[in-house]
Amino acid sequence: MSNYYESEDLKKFGGIGQHAKQLADDFFKYYGNVIGTDGALSKREKALIALAVSHAQKCPYCIDAYTTQCLETGSNPEQMMEAVHVAAVMQAGITLVHSVQMQNHLKKMVL
């Protein structure tokens, strides 16, 4: 293997229970209940959120999986791209809002 991320490895996700089965079972049950069902949010809305989080967390496995999931729950490319922009703008905003801290400290440092 020449890369840390291999798309084929996504299939091995189910195998994370090899040394901690109960915890993995608990996780996958929770995962399925949250993502795989229509609740107060539809599966389509959840897939768009997951797509945005996938980008924010820079997870290539998740980006592939949730691009497909968005298509299979009926999202169109514009909606998917907007979800990524939500992730991007949140990250930019989070960076910029920290400048308030910088401004606060700057004030303390200036006579």
Added chain:
Amino acid sequence: MTPVVQLKLAPAPSKYDFEGLLRSRGIDLPPLSIDTLQVNITKLCNQVCRHCHVDASPSRREMLSPEGVAKCLELLERHPQVTKLDITGGAPELHTGFDAFVEKAVALGKHVMVRHNLTVQLDGHPQTGESKEYLPQFFAKNRVEVISSLPYYQEYFTDAQRGPGVFKKSIEAMKRLNALGYGVEGSGLIFNLVYNPVGPYLPAAQASLEADYKRELKDKFGLVFNSLYTVTNMPINRFRQHLDKSGQYEAYMEKLLAAFNPAAAEGVMCRSMISVDHEGRIYDCDFNQMLELRAAGAGGKPLSIFDFDLDRVLGRRIRFDDHCLGCTAGAGSSCGGSTA
């Protein structure tokens, strides 16, 4: 000299053994009835869609003969239980005997459905140049049900699958159908659309996608239709070639297998229809037709409209193969949309 021995190896069992899957689940799928006669009257088409399981194109020449058309009509007349005629292709309107076939089937009191690709209205006949702009009026006059592929309510996906410019032409053709009452509530003129994914993934839920289509087509183009049928891409012919070329065949088959739904299996369309090709040969469905998996009655004799016997056809065993996983994945898939 050492003799060369030709070893005949048995084909390796498929990883996607559909019949084995049915057996392991205790599911038996005998034919139930024949309420629909689906006839693929030509492989000629004005379009070359990337997913087409028929491999239809402007260069195809296959046409059902006048004798074949007559036999189909005779079959319909003799068997009142076959209430529906589903005419497909190719673009079936490019068959020289299409109009007469429709009119005679309607005169027999049959419900006639036409798989109309919309663009043929504007493109006309790709070989002769003959105009097909009369089609909306012809359909309306004969009150046929029009079923049209529109892979998405946006241009990007539609043109990616069906060719550049297809979306705009489809919208224009839909306007012409709507203008005559097709898809308009209360008109009695039924106009249904067909969605299929533009790649190796499963369709979204039919009801929610239908709501999206209705909202978007109405808001953006003022268009209406009756129902949306979601259809899964079958891993055969042109779509199979794409899967092989892009290295996605195994992943797609695994997806279909993982999504196997017994309820969808119970509702597969081959249990209540037969498919006829341009030579009059009978198949369980249009997909089997394209794979040349002919239906056979007891004794293994291939079935044909030229010696049609309803009991023999009903007594056949439906031929299943790997591709059938496409009809049983998720909410199921058929020419009438989801099945579960």
